[in-house]
Amino acid sequence: MTAMLETVNGTEVRDGVDRETIETVQAMAGKYKHGWETDIEMDYAPKGLSEDIVRLISAKNEEPAWLLDWRLQAYRRWVQMEEPTWAMVSYPKIDYQDQYYYAKPKSMAVKPKSLDEVDPKLLATYAKLGIPLKEQMLLAGVEGDAEPRRVAVDAVFDSVSVGTTFKAELAKAGVIFCSISEAVREYPDLVRKYIGSVVPQSDNFFATLNSAVFSDGSFVYIPKGTRCPMELSTYFRINAENTGQFERTLIIADEGSYVSYLEGCTAPKRDTHQLHAAVVELVILKDAEIKYSTVQNWYPGDEEGRGGIYNFVTKRADCRGDRAKVMWTQVETGSAITWKYPSCILRGDDSQGEFYSIAIANNAQQADTGTKMIHLGKRTKSRIVSKGISAGRAQNTYRGLVSMHPRAKDSRNYTQCDSLLIGDKCGAHTVPYIEVRNNSSRVEHEATTSKVDDDQLFYCRSRGMDEEAAVALVVNGFCKEVLQALPMEFAMEAQSLVAISLEGSVG
Amino acid sequence: MALPQAKDDALTARLSALALPESAGWLGAARSEARARLLAMGLPVRRDEYWRYTDPSSLVAPAAPVAVRFNPGDEPEAFDAIDRLKIVFVDGVFDADASDDLTLSGVEIERLDRAGQADIHWAQGTYGVLEARGQTPVARPFAALNSAYATDGILIRVTGRAARPVALVYVHSSETSDAILHHCVKLEAGSNLTLLESGPAAARFNKVLEVEVGDGAEFHHIRVQGRDHERRAATHLFARVGAGASFRSFTLTANGRLTRNEAVIELAGPAARAHLAGAAVGDGDFHHDDTVFVTHSAPNCESRQVFKKVLMNGATGVFQGKILVRPGAQKTDGYQISQSLLLDEDSQFLAKPELEIYADDVKCSHGSTSGAIDETALFYLQSRGLPRTVAQGLLVLAFLAEAIEEVADEAIADDIRSRLEGWLARHAAKAGK
Numbered sequence: 047m048t049a050m051l052e053t054v055n056g057t058e059v060r061d062g063v064d065r066e067t068i069e070t071v072q073a074m075a076g077k078y079k080h081g082w083e084t085d086i087e088m089d090y091a092p093k094g095l096s097e098d099i100v101r102l103i104s105a106k107n108e109e110p111a112w113l114l115d116w117r118l119q120a121y122r123r124w125v126q127m128e129e130p131t132w133a134m135v136s137y138p139k140i141d142y143q144d145q146y147y148y149a150k151p152k153s154m155a156v157k158p159k160s161l162d163e164v165d166p167k168l169l170a171t172y173a174k175l176g177i178p179l180k181e182q183m184l185l186a187g188v189e190g191d192a193e194p195r196r197v198a199v200d201a202v203f204d205s206v207s208v209g210t211t212f213k214a215e216l217a218k219a220g221v222i223f224c225s226i227s228e229a230v231r232e233y234p235d236l237v238r239k240y241i242g243s244v245v246p247q248s249d250n251f252f253a254t255l256n257s258a259v260f261s262d263g264s265f266v267y268i269p270k271g272t273r274c275p276m277e278l279s280t281y282f283r284i285n286a287e288n289t290g291q292f293e294r295t296l297i298i299a300d301e302g303s304y305v306s307y308l309e310g311c312t313a314p315k316r317d318t319h320q321l322h323a324a325v326v327e328l329v330i331l332k333d334a335e336i337k338y339s340t341v342q343n344w345y346p347g348d349e350e351g352r353g354g355i356y357n358f359v360t361k362r363a364d365c366r367g368d369r370a371k372v373m374w375t376q377v378e379t380g381s382a383i384t385w386k387y388p389s390c391i392l393r394g395d396d397s398q399g400e401f402y403s404i405a406i407a408n409n410a411q412q413a414d415t416g417t418k419m420i421h422l423g424k425r426t427k428s429r430i431v432s433k434g435i436s437a438g439r440a441q442n443t444y445r446g447l448v449s450m451h452p453r454a455k456d457s458r459n460y461t462q463c464d465s466l467l468i469g470d471k472c473g474a475h476t477v478p479y480i481e482v483r484n485n486s487s488r489v490e491h492e493a494t495t496s497k498v499d500d501d502q503l504f505y506c507r508s509r510g511m512d513e514e515a516a517v518a519l520v521v522n523g524f525c526k527e528v529l530q531a532l533p534m535e536f537a538m539e540a541q542s543l544v545a546i547s548l549e550g551s552v553g
Numbered sequence: 554m555a556l557p558q559a560k561d562d563a564l565t566a567r568l569s570a571l572a573l574p575e576s577a578g579w580l581g582a583a584r585s586e587a588r589a590r591l592l593a594m595g596l597p598v599r600r601d602e603y604w605r606y607t608d609p610s611s612l613v614a615p616a617a618p619v620a621v622r623f624n625p626g627d628e629p630e631a632f633d634a635i636d637r638l639k640i641v642f643v644d645g646v647f648d649a650d651a652s653d654d655l656t657l658s659g660v661e662i663e664r665l666d667r668a669g670q671a672d673i674h675w676a677q678g679t680y681g682v683l684e685a686r687g688q689t690p691v692a693r694p695f696a697a698l699n700s701a702y703a704t705d706g707i708l709i710r711v712t713g714r715a716a717r718p719v720a721l722v723y724v725h726s727s728e729t730s731d732a733i734l735h736h737c738v739k740l741e742a743g744s745n746l747t748l749l750e751s752g753p754a755a756a757r758f759n760k761v762l763e764v765e766v767g768d769g770a771e772f773h774h775i776r777v778q779g780r781d782h783e784r785r786a787a788t789h790l791f792a793r794v795g796a797g798a799s800f801r802s803f804t805l806t807a808n809g810r811l812t813r814n815e816a817v818i819e820l821a822g823p824a825a826r827a828h829l830a831g832a833a834v835g836d837g838d839f840h841h842d843d844t845v846f847v848t849h850s851a852p853n854c855e856s857r858q859v860f861k862k863v864l865m866n867g868a869t870g871v872f873q874g875k876i877l878v879r880p881g882a883q884k885t886d887g888y889q890i891s892q893s894l895l896l897d898e899d900s901q902f903l904a905k906p907e908l909e910i911y912a913d914d915v916k917c918s919h920g921s922t923s924g925a926i927d928e929t930a931l932f933y934l935q936s937r938g939l940p941r942t943v944a945q946g947l948l949v950l951a952f953l954a955e956a957i958e959e960v961a962d963e964a965i966a967d968d969i970r971s972r973l974e975g976w977l978a979r980h981a982a983k984a985g986k
Contacts, residue, residue: 467913470880480904480921485895488924
């Protein structure tokens, strides 16, 4: 049988793959919208990394002694560590001494008291990115909503937070939302209690580096029984050249609380690679819930693989209390290299972890991403749905761990990983680790599209659809649900991904 | 790059207890090349990613740990009812008296040491060659050690249709025997052979089987690893499957302190097929590891991996499987399933089912599940009047059926099934809640 091949912009399309999918993926390549840079005067710490730089960052943030010690411990540990090589990514050796570890707009030398005092250039930068740092403003693309959704934004520019919106209103509800440097000054007890408690100081090479040099990031505390009145969001922008961004985010959801948190990232187009090594820690206490959504759109590099961000991120959620719940949603489209495994430690009984991911790698991008579900508590549940799309010469790897501890009786995991290859020069890989140490738990790892919910399939079939159409409908329906759950400045961007269907998927 | 100290130390200790067999000519050369490979990679330590779930220390130890022979005489010898040509090894040494005459129509059979004396031999292109190819991307040091130090083995060249199956029977006699056997099989184009293997072999057993399946040839391999509780085994199966050829392998493992079965299969010619299956049942001190690496190098090939394990009383099952689809291997159909049935709280299943795909027009799927026996099904059978243990036995056999289906010969499949039934009946009392 000869397959009928048609061509879309030079790529042969095989049977069963949606034309629109290919066009959408191709359209996303080489058209990086956020590649411009802001010409703004910056204060840099000297290039390179040493104990002195760590001390300098700590001093700039006016940190207490315990935090400086903590950073120094991490630095001393990091010097002895080796960069991991197990991921399916390859890149030239990073010269950690050829980077700036701290860059701050000069206008931020005196901390602005309110958003009105922030340098207009900075405000313009965010406005251009579609992120209004003015309160009560509607978000681009959602005008006309009957009840417009409000989002509080913390904007991080290179190494510092330039401002946080809706602080007063959030404070009324008892919610703390500020930059982590501010939290260290204002709420030292909370920070000291929780920082490093989910991702220890020397967890891995990149997390340790972050612990030593993190400059800013967001801090969120939701008090007991509080439902956060609006969505919280942090927008990360790398602007300065040869500068690494090392932000640290810490979110604590106290008993019975709820928060939805959104994160976005962009960077200018440059021929050199830039390093981004973030740490995100989520602490979820009894009956609390955190939804954490990311649209990662760092500059991916050009078609030849020049430039782009190295995105080496450690994200982990700790469900400490019973019935705690966490949901990671990620749409990964940017970065030259993505090395990221948002994980869930399901410690409390009946706690739940969910991971939904769409990773798109194009041109010379490399993505090695997935999740870890560590089941420790009884009757814990987790679900992993990962969709990887590779095009051009990209390599896309799902790497995940599901571990059922002997104590985690009657737990449940369901994993589904699908990949789609567009073109014959890219690769799609799956590396799941499954460790089951008790027999009352059920673990399923499936990689066939025919295993989408049988009831839904049966319903579609009973309405006369053929199997493939039914599967496509169910899978697409699911994707839309995930993407539309991102109600924020990225909504428009994420919407464009909705068109991507996953027909012709392979394991 | 220098070897990590731990690997080097392990290697030095192991080699101190071994003597390189004296071989001249092509075999001597093959042995010294294998030894060089081994020296470059060292022996595995627990930290190795590839040994993450299986502790290699008892395989690395200079002397074989003591393993008491176990033969309660409650079942007939494996494949007893099959008309076969028997080749017997006792503790890894060929036993001419117990073996049949090594002549068979359509097949040439020779012992390794005799073949090694020939100036030119077909096995030159196979011995250690497939093993060496199988060392990338993942090192398999026990296989290199085997090619260098194997003390005995059988070379089989198949030129036509083998008149009857060839059966390698491994008898375990000494409690401290440490056997290293290396076999090569070459199937010429269009030929056909069924190879049977059975028995625990030794207290510790290191075996390599290299199989070259010529274009259009058919190779069928069925192995029953003996019931000795304390034996330890590390086996490797390397195969290269030619255009339109078929390779099938099934392994039944019951008991054994440690079993690591590695299979490294390359589908080298278009439209080649490889089916690998395994059924393992373990009770108590049982660690069973299936490590499988299937490479699709040519288009239109099909591979199937079906591995099932039934575990109880703290038994451990491991599955590491990989399907690699090379660029250009379009229209690949790859399937991989690994499942375990945990009959009690203490057993565990550790799996790493991987896919690595570099071609866009392929169908690859993999699945892995683990869980307890289905209480609803058990209840149904009990409600029909079956005692719980019988009902459970029935469900376990049904669970293993997909793997046993890979045995094409019905008489052999029946032999396997009756062995499993016997094992389950003996262990059912312990498994019943």
